[in-house]
Amino acid sequence: MKRVAPCETASGGWQVERRGDRLYRVLSERGVEGYIERVGPVWVTLEGSRLDRCVEVGQSLTLERATSKLLRQAEKQS
Incomplete structure (x- = not known):
């Protein structure tokens, strides 16, 4: 079930990796940036390397x- 979608940004490459029916992990060159979870019709953005x-x-x-x-949040901290 693991699928990866790459995306290029001004701050480098990111990958959005499907981890389950409702959970995605977002990775950059630095490692795990956060997670995105689907809760009904809403996508919840979670920042941090550990779920x-x-x-x-x-x-x-x-x-x-x-x-x-999540990208904007990471850029604020850079």
């Missing part, structure tokens, strides 16, 4: 927007 310690940073109606939220 059990992630912090919610936003909610979106599409996977693309949820990924963008």
Whole structure:
């Protein structure tokens, strides 16, 4: 079930990896940036390398927007 979708950004390459029916892991060259979880019609963006310690940073109606939220959060910390 693991599928990977690469995406190039100004800060380098990222990958969105499907981990289950409702869970995606987002990776960069630095490692795991966070997770995106589908909860009903909403995509919840979670920042952090460990799923059990992630912090919610936003909610979106599409996977693309949820990924963008995580990217913006990572750029703020750089």
